[in-house]
Amino acid sequence: MNRVRRLKFVLWSLLGLAASVAVPRFLFGLGASTNLSDANPWGVWIGFDVMAGVALAAGGFIVTATVYIFKLDRFHAVVRPAVLTAFLGYAAVAISLLFDLGLPWNIWHMMVFWNPHSPLFEVGWCVMLYLAVLALEFFPVPAEDFPRLAKVRAVLVKARLPLVILGIGLSTLHQSSLGSLFLIMPYRLHPLWYSPILPLLFLVSAIALGISMVIFESHVTAYLYRRQPESEVLASFAGASRWVLLIYLAVRFGDLLVRHQAGQLLAFDWRAAIFWFEVAAMAIVPIALFWTSRVRQSRAGQWATASLVVFGVVLNRIDVGGVAHLRPDGAFYLPAWTEIAISVGVVSAAVLAFLFMVERFRVWERRPADPEQDPLKLPEFDAVDDTWLGVPGIAARTTYSMAFIIAAAFGFGFLHVEAAETRGLEPIPVHQARGGRDILWIDGNLDGFGVTFKHVEHEKREGAKQSCVKCHHMNLPRDEGTACSRCHGDMYLPSDSFRHDWHASPSGGRVACYQCHARGQARTAATAVACDKCHKDLVPAGAAIKVKQYRAVAYTEAMHRLCIGCHVKKAKENKKPEMTRCDWCHKDKRQVIDSREIVLRRRGLTGINVVLPPPDAGGK
Numbered sequence: 001m002n003r004v005r006r007l008k009f010v011l012w013s014l015l016g017l018a019a020s021v022a023v024p025r026f027l028f029g030l031g032a033s034t035n036l037s038d039a040n041p042w043g044v045w046i047g048f049d050v051m052a053g054v055a056l057a058a059g060g061f062i063v064t065a066t067v068y069i070f071k072l073d074r075f076h077a078v079v080r081p082a083v084l085t086a087f088l089g090y091a092a093v094a095i096s097l098l099f100d101l102g103l104p105w106n107i108w109h110m111m112v113f114w115n116p117h118s119p120l121f122e123v124g125w126c127v128m129l130y131l132a133v134l135a136l137e138f139f140p141v142p143a144e145d146f147p148r149l150a151k152v153r154a155v156l157v158k159a160r161l162p163l164v165i166l167g168i169g170l171s172t173l174h175q176s177s178l179g180s181l182f183l184i185m186p187y188r189l190h191p192l193w194y195s196p197i198l199p200l201l202f203l204v205s206a207i208a209l210g211i212s213m214v215i216f217e218s219h220v221t222a223y224l225y226r227r228q229p230e231s232e233v234l235a236s237f238a239g240a241s242r243w244v245l246l247i248y249l250a251v252r253f254g255d256l257l258v259r260h261q262a263g264q265l266l267a268f269d270w271r272a273a274i275f276w277f278e279v280a281a282m283a284i285v286p287i288a289l290f291w292t293s294r295v296r297q298s299r300a301g302q303w304a305t306a307s308l309v310v311f312g313v314v315l316n317r318i319d320v321g322g323v324a325h326l327r328p329d330g331a332f333y334l335p336a337w338t339e340i341a342i343s344v345g346v347v348s349a350a351v352l353a354f355l356f357m358v359e360r361f362r363v364w365e366r367r368p369a370d371p372e373q374d375p376l377k378l379p380e381f382d383a384v385d386d387t388w389l390g391v392p393g394i395a396a397r398t399t400y401s402m403a404f405i406i407a408a409a410f411g412f413g414f415l416h417v418e419a420a421e422t423r424g425l426e427p428i429p430v431h432q433a434r435g436g437r438d439i440l441w442i443d444g445n446l447d448g449f450g451v452t453f454k455h456v457e458h459e460k461r462e463g464a465k466q467s468c469v470k471c472h473h474m475n476l477p478r479d480e481g482t483a484c485s486r487c488h489g490d491m492y493l494p495s496d497s498f499r500h501d502w503h504a505s506p507s508g509g510r511v512a513c514y515q516c517h518a519r520g521q522a523r524t525a526a527t528a529v530a531c532d533k534c535h536k537d538l539v540p541a542g543a544a545i546k547v548k549q550y551r552a553v554a555y556t557e558a559m560h561r562l563c564i565g566c567h568v569k570k571a572k573e574n575k576k577p578e579m580t581r582c583d584w585c586h587k588d589k590r591q592v593i594d595s596r597e598i599v600l601r602r603r604g605l606t607g608i609n610v611v612l613p614p615p616d617a618g619g620k
């Protein structure tokens with residue numbers, strides 16, 4: 001077998017494996033085929049397939065801009081493959097999304113039910129529109145081979161410039177709006193990755209990645225099909241890419257400095273380690289390499305450096321999309337093999353489609369000749385048992401379908417469908433919902449200033465079952481320990497915990513109006529049923545804190561009122577005044593002072609409402 005056929009054999013096998021996993025995914029849902037949970041709702045399918053997939057497709061808009069807008073004709077040779085890659089990349093993203101959406105058949109909803117406040121709304125529309133634009137941009141290539149399509153083709157070729165401009169607009173908008181998506185979770189994302197200028201960082205790194213993808217892809221296909229890579233053109237791209245990467249580096253570190261987060265860089269923890277690894281792979285090392293003209297000119301140098309950038313940026317997207325969300329106290333997430341199989345399968349399908357297109361149509365100036373596709377070549381026999389496979393073209397198809405079927409059979413063999421089917425339905429034990437730990441690390445904004453909280457010890461002291469209501473005064477339906485942050489949503493500011501319209505909407509709580517407003521009565525606050533009619537599950541009556549209004553106090557304050565309130569009381573009973581002191585909970589006194597200062601400076605507030613213990617209790 002030659003290089004191309006060996007690769008296709010592997011790709012078809014991976015596709016077969018993915019096909020077997022797709023069955024339980026769509027029959028039994030996400031719980032059956034992923035390790036995702038409420039604590040970690042976004043996994044590889046978002047981090048790799050969507051975030052990285054979109055970034056990998058950035059070559060399309062960069063090359064079309066270079067050639068059609070800046071009129072640099074010498075880059076013309078790489079336009080078609082770049083547009084094709086972008087198209088297939090976006091198609092792969094759209095297909096992956098179908099796997100990740102809980103109700104994929106509702107994907108058309110965003111076209112009809114608009115929610116223009118949501119960054120996801122923009123992301124969705126951009127994907128759809130850009131995919132359509134890319135299809136139109138690429139259509140003239142296959143149409144060359146079909147004389148009957150000549151008229152359509154002529155129209156599209158005339159419309160190229162407006163299409164290219166539209167495409168550039170959509171994809172820049174979209175590359176950056178994938179960053180905006182994460183602006184809504186400042187306390188979830190680690191400060192080394194969270195930044196108000198994430199959209200800008202995403203755009204710049206996408207440009208760098210797009211350029212590197214063109215280089216990478218050209219060399220890989222050159223190897224596969226034994227054709228000449230466009231080395232000179234690629235050297236210019238390499239030259240441009242180092243500048244883009246340099247700008248990226250400056251912006252990224254500058255941003256950390258401005259946000260006073262540079263200290264995190266020297267923290268000796270796994271997050272800082274990942275950060276340095278990521279930045280080194282995507283920017284620092286590639287800049288150094290591309291600055292050497294020997295590397296820029298050599299085939300191996302171009303290929304290796306571009307691969308490094310691709311790897312680094314993909315890692316960055318995975319980090320932002322998932323890894324940097326992991327909290328020390330959160331349930332741990334490792335992707336299931338089934339998740340990885342789907343991701344790899346989608347990529348394999350895209351690569352196979354790419355290979356098909358370049359073999360069948362004129363994507364490069366010269367179509368690659370696969371020596372074994374020569375119809376005059378001799379028929380083949382199977383290497384294992386000498387079965388006659390026919391002419392090479394047919395023989396290839398036979399081997400690929402065999403690879404697909406055998407891999408799918410293996411996949412079905414490994415699936416534990418029965419176990420998986422019930423896994424999502426069983427209630428999760430409380431202990432497990434807390435990630436299996438007795439001690440929680442409460443650190444709402446992930447700034448490292450947190451409090452260790454011995455949950456089980458407190459539970460036991462207050463009486464195992466009845467204790468919950470003292471602290472968990474309100475839960476979401478069917479839940480018994482809703483994270484306080486679901487309602488106490490901001491670290492320092494009160495927030496509205498009741499989203500009226502969301503409750504009634506089909507994509508929200510799906511509660512009918514009359515379930516809260518009795519029929520035939522005026523619909524007002526006075527006549528609406530109390531929240532705890534529904535939000536009482538597993539919290540027995542008599543919660544210590546009653547909800548009378550829907551403005552929930554800030555997270556810090558909720559913690560302080562709850563924890564300090566009880567500690568002050570118990571301090572008197574147990575004659576243990578030290579229980580109320582700041583350092584009883586905040587073990588490092590410096591941290592309290594520091595964090596208070598940081599808070600005040602950052603928020604421009606005159607003071608946060610720390611409930612100070614009464615002076616006689618020894619407060620500090």
Ligand code: HEC
Binds near residue numbers: 442449555559586
């Ligand atoms: C009974 C335990 C307890 C005591 C006593 C206590 N706190 Fe806290 N405090 C917490 C908890 C829990 C949090 C939430 C931690 C987090 O999310 O970072 C918190 C958060 C804070 C924060 C915000 C932390 C941040 O990361 O921005 C500040 C500031 C703070 N406390 C100051 C104080 C001061 C000052 C005192 C003494 C007057 C005090 N606390 C006493 C439990 C306590």
Ligand code: HEC
Binds near residue numbers: 459472485
């Ligand atoms: C002394 C107060 C207190 C008591 C008593 C208590 N909890 Fe908690 N619980 C907390 C706090 C505080 C958290 C951390 C929530 C957060 O980080 O937002 C928590 C977290 C949890 C979580 C994890 C939620 C998440 O996803 O972060 C679960 C589940 C839970 N509690 C269940 C229970 C149950 C069941 C009981 C009764 C047996 C109970 N708790 C008793 C204070 C308490």
Ligand code: HEC
Binds near residue numbers: 484486488545550
């Ligand atoms: C489902 C929403 C929801 C959840 C979950 C929730 N709260 Fe609340 N909480 C509220 C609302 C709404 C209020 C305001 C009640 C009022 O002022 O009438 C409130 C008020 C409070 C107060 C009282 C503030 C005061 O006025 O003295 C404390 C303390 C508190 N919450 C702590 C917690 C803690 C700790 C947790 C997690 C263990 C938690 N809450 C989880 C909605 C929630």
Ligand code: HEC
Binds near residue numbers: 500503504523525526
């Ligand atoms: C989850 C319970 C719930 C559902 C479902 C619900 N409502 Fe309400 N509604 C309330 C509560 C609570 C208030 C009081 C709101 C407040 O004071 O902020 C309210 C207030 C109102 C008001 C008065 C607003 C005002 O400014 O005084 C109207 C009108 C209303 N609801 C209509 C509806 C309609 C129409 C639906 C169905 C689409 C609906 N509600 C569904 C709970 C609900």
Ligand code: HEC
Binds near residue numbers: 476498510511515532
């Ligand atoms: C008729 C039943 C019902 C009533 C009454 C009701 N809710 Fe809900 N609420 C729901 C359901 C169902 C959900 C969705 C739970 C889920 O996603 O698992 C929900 C979810 C929520 C959430 C989570 C939404 C989010 O942003 O993540 C909050 C907060 C909430 N309710 C607050 C309230 C408050 C405050 C009241 C009282 C004014 C109230 N609810 C009254 C049924 C109700």
Ligand code: HEC
Binds near residue numbers: 471564566579
């Ligand atoms: C219902 C009352 C109550 C509430 C609410 C409460 N505590 Fe406590 N806490 C206690 C008691 C009682 C002790 C035991 C004091 C002793 O050692 O005698 C304690 C002990 C502690 C200790 C020391 C435990 C150790 O051995 O290291 C810490 C830390 C602490 N609490 C933190 C918190 C935090 C943080 C919260 C809020 C999330 C909180 N507590 C909420 C009653 C409470």
